[in-house]
Every structure is written in C-alpha cells, then in structure tokens.
Amino acid sequence: MSTPPRDRQRQSEEELAREREPGPDREGGPDRKERPQDRDGGDQVVGHESSRGDELTARPSLVQGSLPRWGPQAVFAGVTAVVAGALLLIGFNIALLLLASVVLSGVAIYSWARVVEGRRKATDRAVTLAVASAFALALAPLVSLLFTVASRGLGRFDAQLFTETMRGVLGEGGGIAHAIIGTLIITGVATAASVPIGIMAAIYLHEYGKGRLKRALTFFVDVMTGIPSIVAGLFAYALFVLFFGPGIRLGVMGSVALSLLMIPIVVRSTEEMLRIVPNHLREAAYALGVPKWRTIVKVVLPTSFAGIVSGVMIAVARIIGETAPLLITTGVFSSINTNPFDGRMQNLAVFAYNEYANPGVPNEPYIDRAWAAALTLLLIVMVLFLVARLISARYGVKTR
Amino acid sequence: MSTTTTKEPGAVRRRSPRRLGDAIFSGVATGAGVTILVLLAGVAIFLLIEAWPAISAPAEELPGGEGLVDFILPLAFGTVLAAVIALMLAVPFAIAIALYITHYAPRRLAQGMGYLIDLLAAVPSVVYGLWGIFVLAPASFGILKWLEENLGFLPFFTGPASSTGRTMLVVGVVLAVMILPIITAVTREVFLQTPRGHKEAALALGATRWEMIRMAVLPFGRSAMISGSMLGLGRALGETMAVTIILSVSGAVTFNLISSGNPATIAANIALDFPESSGIAVNALIAAGLVLFGITLVVNMAARAVINRRREFSGAG
Numbered sequence: 001m002s003t004p005p006r007d008r009q010r011q012s013e014e015e016l017a018r019e020r021e022p023g024p025d026r027e028g029g030p031d032r033k034e035r036p037q038d039r040d041g042g043d044q045v046v047g048h049e050s051s052r053g054d055e056l057t058a059r060p061s062l063v064q065g066s067l068p069r070w071g072p073q074a075v076f077a078g079v080t081a082v083v084a085g086a087l088l089l090i091g092f093n094i095a096l097l098l099l100a101s102v103v104l105s106g107v108a109i110y111s112w113a114r115v116v117e118g119r120r121k122a123t124d125r126a127v128t129l130a131v132a133s134a135f136a137l138a139l140a141p142l143v144s145l146l147f148t149v150a151s152r153g154l155g156r157f158d159a160q161l162f163t164e165t166m167r168g169v170l171g172e173g174g175g176i177a178h179a180i181i182g183t184l185i186i187t188g189v190a191t192a193a194s195v196p197i198g199i200m201a202a203i204y205l206h207e208y209g210k211g212r213l214k215r216a217l218t219f220f221v222d223v224m225t226g227i228p229s230i231v232a233g234l235f236a237y238a239l240f241v242l243f244f245g246p247g248i249r250l251g252v253m254g255s256v257a258l259s260l261l262m263i264p265i266v267v268r269s270t271e272e273m274l275r276i277v278p279n280h281l282r283e284a285a286y287a288l289g290v291p292k293w294r295t296i297v298k299v300v301l302p303t304s305f306a307g308i309v310s311g312v313m314i315a316v317a318r319i320i321g322e323t324a325p326l327l328i329t330t331g332v333f334s335s336i337n338t339n340p341f342d343g344r345m346q347n348l349a350v351f352a353y354n355e356y357a358n359p360g361v362p363n364e365p366y367i368d369r370a371w372a373a374a375l376t377l378l379l380i381v382m383v384l385f386l387v388a389r390l391i392s393a394r395y396g397v398k399t400r
Numbered sequence: 401m402s403t404t405t406t407k408e409p410g411a412v413r414r415r416s417p418r419r420l421g422d423a424i425f426s427g428v429a430t431g432a433g434v435t436i437l438v439l440l441a442g443v444a445i446f447l448l449i450e451a452w453p454a455i456s457a458p459a460e461e462l463p464g465g466e467g468l469v470d471f472i473l474p475l476a477f478g479t480v481l482a483a484v485i486a487l488m489l490a491v492p493f494a495i496a497i498a499l500y501i502t503h504y505a506p507r508r509l510a511q512g513m514g515y516l517i518d519l520l521a522a523v524p525s526v527v528y529g530l531w532g533i534f535v536l537a538p539a540s541f542g543i544l545k546w547l548e549e550n551l552g553f554l555p556f557f558t559g560p561a562s563s564t565g566r567t568m569l570v571v572g573v574v575l576a577v578m579i580l581p582i583i584t585a586v587t588r589e590v591f592l593q594t595p596r597g598h599k600e601a602a603l604a605l606g607a608t609r610w611e612m613i614r615m616a617v618l619p620f621g622r623s624a625m626i627s628g629s630m631l632g633l634g635r636a637l638g639e640t641m642a643v644t645i646i647l648s649v650s651g652a653v654t655f656n657l658i659s660s661g662n663p664a665t666i667a668a669n670i671a672l673d674f675p676e677s678s679g680i681a682v683n684a685l686i687a688a689g690l691v692l693f694g695i696t697l698v699v700n701m702a703a704r705a706v707i708n709r710r711r712e713f714s715g716a717g
Contacts, residue, residue, distance in 0.1 A: 095539075124608035131504055134496035135513065141577045142520055145531045152534075200432030208426045209433065217433045219704060220440055226631060226700035227443070227693070228638020229525075230667045234689040235443045238450035247678065260443070263436060293425035321524025324640035324667065328674045349526045353641060356530060374527045385522045389515060 066117055072109050072125060079105035098140075102133045146378075153375025156368045161376075166334035166346075172365040176373050178336040179351040183377075186251050186330060186347055187320050189340055190258035195312055197259075198266025205267070206274040207296055224264040232260040233325025240329075249331035251340030254347070257325035262315050269311025273304040306395035313388035317381045323349040348377045447690045454683035463673075463681050472688050474653045478568075478663030479692065482643060483636035485572030485657070486579055491629050493576070494583035501584075502591040503613060514588065521581035529645030532574040537565030537646060544569065544658045555655045562660035566648035569657040574642045579632035586628030586707075590621045623706050630703035634696045640667035666692040 080101040087097055106129050113122035164175030201221070205214060236257035240248050277300050285295040301308070326347050332354050333344035352373040359366035459467035497517060501510050541563060548559035598616040607615060618625075643665050649672070650661035664672070666688045674685055 120608050120611065124610040127610040127613075128504060131496045131500040134493050135500040135505075138493055138497055138520070138577075138580060139516060141531075142516065142523075144535060145523060145527065148531055148535050149527060197432045197435055200429045201436050204426075204429035204433040208429055213430075213433065217437060219701075219708070220437060222704045222707075223697060223700045224436070224440055226634040226638075226696055226703075228640070228667055228696055230638065230640045230670050231443070231447070231689050231693045231696070234450075234670070234686055235446055238446040238686060239442070241450060242446070246682065260439065263439070267436070291419045291422050293419075293421045296425070317522055321522075321526065323524065323526040324644075324671050327671055331675070349524055349641075352530065353526050353645070356533075356645065370530065374524075374530055377524055378527055381522050381524060382519075385519065 066121070067113055067125075071112070072105075072129065075108050075112065076101065076105045076129075079108060098137070102129070106130065149371065149375050149378055152368075152371040153378075156372035157375060161369075161372055165336055169334070170360060171362075174365075174369065176348065176351060176369070176376065178334065179346040179348045179373065180376070181336055181338065182251065182330070182333075182345040183320060183347045183349075185338060185340055186254045186326065186345060187258065187316060189252060189255035190262055190319060191312070191316055193255065194259045194262040194266055194315070198263045198315075199270050199308065201263075202267045202270035202274060203296060206271050207292070207300070221264045221267045224260075225268065227260065229257075229261055229322050230324040230328070232257040233328045235260060236325065236329045249329065249344045250342070251330055251337065251345035253329035254326045254345065255340060257329050258319045258322060261322065261325070262319050265315040265318060266312060269314065270304075270308050273307035273311060274300060276307070277303045306391050310388040310392035313384050313391070317384035317388070320384070321349050321377055321381055323353050326350050327353065348373050348380075352377065443693065444690075447686055447693060451683060451687035451690045454680060454687045457680055457683075461680055462684050468684065468687060471684055472666070472691055474651060474663050475666045475669050475688055476691060476695070477653050479637055479665040479667070479695070481655070481663065482568060482571050482575060482647075482665055483633055485568065486575030486636040487629060487633050489572060489576035490580050490583055490632060491625075494580050494628070494632070495587055495625060497580070498584050498587040498591055499613060499617070501588055503609065503617065517581050517584050520577060521585075525578065525639060525641040526645070528574055528578055529642040532570060532642055532646040533566065536574065537567075537570050540565040540567075540570050540573075547658055556657045558656050559659055561658050562648070564648065564660065566646055566660065567658050568647065568662045571643050571647050571662075572657070574646060575636045575639055578639060578642065579635045582635055583628040583632040586631060587621055587624050590624035591617055594620045623709070627703040627706040630699055630706070634699040634703065637699065638667055638692060638696050640671050643668040644671040 080097070083097055083101045083104065087100075106126055109129060110122050110126045113125045117125075160173065161175045162180070163177055164173070165178040166174045166176075167178075201217065205217060205221075209217065233254075236253045237248075239256065240250065240253050244250075281299055281303060282295055285299045286292075290298070327350050330347060330350070331344040332350060333346045337343055337345045352370045355366045355370035355373065454462060454468055457468075459465070459470075462468055462471055464471045501513050501517070505513055541561070544559075544561040544565065544567065547557040547569075548561040551557045552559060594617045598620065599612055602612040602615045644667075647662055647664065647668060648660050649664040649668070651664065652661045653663050654661065670685050670689055674682070677685060
C-alpha cells in the first residue's frame with residue numbers, strides 16, 4: 001500500500017519477467033520433484049497439475065503448436081487475392097469470388113491448423129470461419145437490396161414525385177403525393193386504434209392479470225404476431241362486406257387490417273418495458289398511499305415511456321410497409337383522398353406493386369415510379385427504425 | 401401463498417373497499433385484453449361466415465369447376481413447398497449468425513450486428529419482391545442452368561431451367577432472407593441465456609470454443625432453435641408479396657423447382673386474383689385464406705407451446 005508508484009511498477013515488471021520465463025522457479029519445487037513419479041504411476045497419481053507439467057517438459061516453449069495470431073486472416077486475404085486473380089482471367093463474378101475464397105481458405109486454414117495444432121483446434125478454426133462467413137453472407141442481400149433500391153429509385157426521386165399525384169397521368173411524370181397522404185392516414189388511424197388497446201392490454205398482463213385469462217392472453221398475443229398479413233386483410237374485408245356489401249373498398253378497412261397486425265407487437269414491446277421498471281419504484285408509491293392506478297399512470301408509465309414510444313415506432317415501421325392487406329382492402333386510386341370512410345385510398349406499398357404489376361406501354365416510367373416509391377417507403381421505415389433505436393438507447397430505463 | 405390465511409394488517413387492508421379509480425382502470429385494462437381475444441376469435445368467425453358460400457356451393461360453380469378441395473389443395477402444396485425450401489435454407493444460416501453474434505463477434509460490435517440483422521426484418525415485403533424480380537431472378541439463371549445440367553437426375557432440378565429465373569427456388573431464397581431475422585432473434589436470445597457455469601465448465605475441461613458450443617450452448621438452445629424455426633415457418637407460409645411478384649405461376653403440382661411452371665401459394669393467389677374477382681370466387685379465395693389461417697395458427701401455436709414449455713422447466717427464461 002505504502003510503496004511509491006515507481007517501486008510498484010518495478011515490482012510488477014519483475015513479476016512479469018518471472019512469469020515469462022518457463023524455468024523451475026515458476027513451476028515451484030514440489031511439483032517438479034513429483035514429475036518422474038507421475039510418468040511412472042500413470043492413473044494413480046492425483047495431482048491436478050501433473051499432466052500440464054508433462055507437456056511442459058515435452059515442449060520447451062508455450063507458444064509452440066499454435067498458428068500465429070494473424071494466421072487465419074492472412075490465409076483468407078491471400079486466398080482471396082489468388083482467387084480474384086484467377087477470376088480476372090476467366091471472367092469476374094463477385095458471388096463466385098466470395099464463395100470460392102471462403103471455401104478454399106477454409107480448407108487451407110483447416111489443413112494448416114491440423115498439421116500444427118491437431119484435429120480439435122483445426123475443427124474449431126474451420127467453424128469460426130464458417131460462422132463468420134455465414135454472417136457476412138447474410139449481409140450480402142441487405143447490401144445488394146439497399147444499393148439496388150437507392151440506385152434505381154434515385155432516377156425519379158425529384159420534387160415532382162412528392163408534389164403531384166397520378167391523376168390523369170399516362171406514361172412519364174406523375175407523383176406519389178396521394179400515396180404518401182394515404183399511407184399516413186391509413187397508418188395513423190391504425191396506430192390510433194392499436195396503441196391504446198395494446199398498452200392497456202400490456203398493463204393488464206403485467207400489473208393486474210392472473211390466472212387463466214392472463215395465460216390465454218399471453219399465448220394468443222404471441223400467436224397473433226404470426227397471423228399472415230393477407231389473412232388480416234381478408235378479415236377486414238369479411239367484416240365490412242357484411243355491412244356494406246361486396247366489392248367494398250375503404251381506407252378504414254386497411255386500418256382495421258393493420259391494427260390486427262400492430263396490436264400484438266405493441267402489447268409485446270410494452271409488456272417488456274413494464275417488466276424492466278424496477279419494483280421498488282412501485283413499492284415506494286404504494287408506501288406513500290398512492291392508489292394502484294395512479295401509481296401506474298404517474299410512476300410506471302412515465303418511467304417506461306421512452307421504451308414504449310420506441311416500441312410503438314417499431315410497430316409502425318413494421319406495418320407501414322404492408323402491401324397485401326391493403327391491396328385487397330383499400331384498393332388502387334390515383335387522386336388524393338383524405339377521408340378514410342369514403343372510397344378507395346392509395347398507399348405507397350400498393351402503389352409500388354401496382355406500378356410494377358400493371359404498367360402501361362412503354363413500361364419504363366411505371367417501373368421507375370415503382371422504384372421511387374419503394375425508396376421513399378424504405379427511407380420512412382429506416383428512419384422510424386433508427387429513431388426508435390436511438391430513443392430506447394438514450395432515454396430508456398437503465399437495466400444495469 | 402399464505403397471505404389469505406394469515407391475519408396480518410396488510411392482508412386486512414387489501415380487503416378494504418376498492419377505490420373507484422382502481423376499479424375503472426383495471427376494468428379498462430382487462431377490457432382491452434378481452435378485446436384482443438375477441439378480435440382473434442372474430443378473425444376466425446368472419447372468415448368462416450364469408451367462406452361459407454364457397455364451402456356449401458356445388459363444385460362446378462367454383463373457380464376451376466372441380467370443387468373447393470381441388471381449388472385449395474394445389475395452392476396449399478405450393479405454400480408448404482415454398483416455406484419448406486425457405487426454412488431449409490434459412491435455419492442453418494440463422495443458427496450460425498446467432499452463434500456468431502453471441503459467441504464470436506467482438507463484444508462492442510455484437511449489438512450493432514444484431515441491429516443489422518433486424519434491419520432485414522424491417523424491409524417491406526414489396527421491396528423484397530421488386531429486388532427479387534429485378535436483381536436476384538436474372539442473376540440466378542446461371543445457377544439454375546448449372547443445377548439442371550449437373551443435378552438434373554433429381555426430381556427437384558429436372559428443368560428446363562427458366563430463363564427469367566421466376567422459379568420456386570428463387571422464391572425460396574427470398575423467403576429465406578425474409579425469415580432469417582426472426583429465427584436469429586429467437587435463437588440469439590436463448591444462446592445468450594446459456595448458464596455461464598455450463599460454458600466455463602466446458603472450457604475448464606480444455607474444450608475449444610466450438611466444443612464448448614456443442615456441449616453447452618447448442619443443447620441448451622435446442623428448443624429455441626426448434627421454436628424459432630417454426631415461427632420462421634409460419635412467417636414463410638403467410639408471406640404474400642414477394643411470392644406474388646417473383647413467382648411465375650402455372651397451377652401445376654410439381655416438385656420441379658427451377659422451371660417456369662410452378663404451383664402458386666395460397667397468399668400469392670389471393671393477392672393476384674382478389675382485386676379482379678367477384679361473387680363466389682371471392683368466397684372461394686376467403687376459404688383459401690381460412691385454410692392458410694388454420695395452418696399458420698397451428699404452426700405458431702406449436703412453436704409457442706415449445707417456447708413456453710422451455711420457459712417453465714429451464715428456469716432461465
């Protein structure tokens with residue numbers, strides 16, 4: 001404690017030096033003396049350091065028998081370079097390059113490690129490479145998709161796109177203003193309906209629920225997250241057709257379908273957030289004589305507010321890109337319609353699909369608009385997703 | 401447990417008249433919960449009501465003219481085929497990725513990598529569809545041709561290889577990308593919960609990292625891998641737009657994955673035909689949707705049952 005810093009440093013340096021040398025000092029006297037016995041006695045000896053001692057006498061250096069630290073990376077880089085060179089001769093193909101270099105360097109690393117380190121460590125290294133390249137391979141579609149949408153969508157990503165509608169447009173020109181407005185209204189109505197139900201159900205599950213109803217609700221909310229979106233659309237259609245007759249298309253039908261998809265997501269995420277509100281906050285409120293409902297409203301919900309908001313935003317990001325249920329409930333429409341209870345309503349995802357599926361002649365302007373709508377949609381989803389992550393990271397309840 | 405029998409002051413206090421606010425609030429919360437259950441029951445009921453005209457109609461009035469079963473069965477076959485292909489492709493990758501994020505990746509980057517995979521789930525399905533038809537399908541022709549020439553003796557690859565690439569195999573690949581995030585998320589969460597003691601015991605016995613994973617992590621996460629896969633299967637069964645856009649449909653029932661004649665899936669068939677249908681055809685489509693709802697409900701319930709069972713018995717969840 002009282003030694004001045006420099007002394008302490010020197011001391012630790014000495015210790016390090018002592019650790020580095022593999023001599024008898026470090027092993028300690030008794031172990032060393034027992035060692036010959038170990039070899040003779042075989043199984044009967046009960047020394048836990050005995051086998052390690054054996055290895056040490058057989059191998060003078062501790063670092064022998066393992067690949068250098070840079071080994072696998074160097075092999076991978078080298079193999080990739082060679083494969084790239086070979087491919088340049090026979091015709092370049094990025095997929096083939098990645099595939100070949102992963103497989104070949106896997107074989108190379110395995111054989112090298114097998115010779116130097118033995119079978120078990122060689123397998124370990126091969127698995128490490130396989131697992132890492134699986135991750136990299138999974139990112140390939142994401143990168144390709146983002147690149148494609150950005151490069152093809154930017155062609156029509158102009159002011160006209162956001163200010164005009166498709167009313168009377170044949171061929172070039174036109175915009176998606178009506179689809180953006182429709183998307184916002186349909187999603188907004190769905191959110192307004194789902195968030196109160198979802199949050200209250202989560203409060204029931206975590207704060208009040210017990211017995212059979214709680215178990216059933218937990219189970220069926222989980223099951224509901226797996227309902228196919230097209231079935232949600234069919235449900236909305238089947239519901240409204242009873243009252244309005246066949247062929248009905250309304251903006252609010254789309255909202256009903258989306259609510260069915262959104263509610264379970266909101267319940268799930270809100271319940272997670274309520275769960276991480278520390279219990280002593282609730283108990284402190286009860287100790288002050290605050291009724292349970294005021295505790296929930298004034299203590300529990302404000303504490304988990306950021307988490308709930310980010311959960312809702314992720315739920316919105318999930319449903320805003322839904323196509324199938326809206327295709328069969330809100331239909332296709334080329335002008336602005338701001339009344340969800342009156343007639344067809346366009347939305348971004350359906351617009352993108354419809355421009356692709358039913359183009360005019362020539363089809364280039366239609367396909368370009370489809371990509372521009374897809375890019376807009378993707379940007380909205382990404383922004384929602386990232387902002388939600390930021391909110392929960394910055395303002396969320398600190399769990400530890 | 402014993403609060404009802406002991407006569408502590410707290411227990412007496414709890415039985416005091418309930419405050420009005422509490423009664424209202426808990427009533428509203430319970431009501432919201434019941435609403436959700438009613439909604440789910442409503443889905444089944446309203447679909448059944450609208451599907452009934454098709455179920456009770458004579459066979460020749462239905463699309464195809466050979467009855468409801470003959471109408472839905474090929475579609476159900478296509479649905480299951482596409483989902484199974486997607487599952488077979490996605491599961492090994494998803495487990496490898498979950499392992500990479502939980503046990504291999506640098507600690508500091510691991511969370512960010514998880515977000516990247518989650519981002520795959522955030523991409524709207526119509527964007528996947530456009531990407532599939534404009535990028536993946538054209539790029540796949542070489543591989544389809546190669547499969548036909550070298551593995552043509554298998555029933556899956558008899559060909560002739562489709563020159564547009566709008567085949568079942570490409571659909572399976574796109575669906576695999578789409579269900580990858582959910583399988584990864586479920587398995588990742590459970591891999592993280594592997595008891596530290598199990599892992600350290602394996603390492604202390606001299607196991608390499610892979611041996612530790614095989615001895616400690618994978619057995620612990622087995623039920624998560626099963627249930628995650630089933631959730632992914634449910635997602636793949638109901639996926640609509642990617643299939644609608646990419647697949648070139650002929651209505652044939654075939655295992656041939658690389659030709660241009662493919663069975664449609666239930667969801668894609670609804671999306672394709674619904675906007676232009678009227679009368680009994682709409683009811684037939686809703687009946688198909690009811691079948692899809694039933695299939696996914698069973699798959700999802702089984703998956704959740706597996707997850708819940710693990711949660712009860714492992715004590716770690």
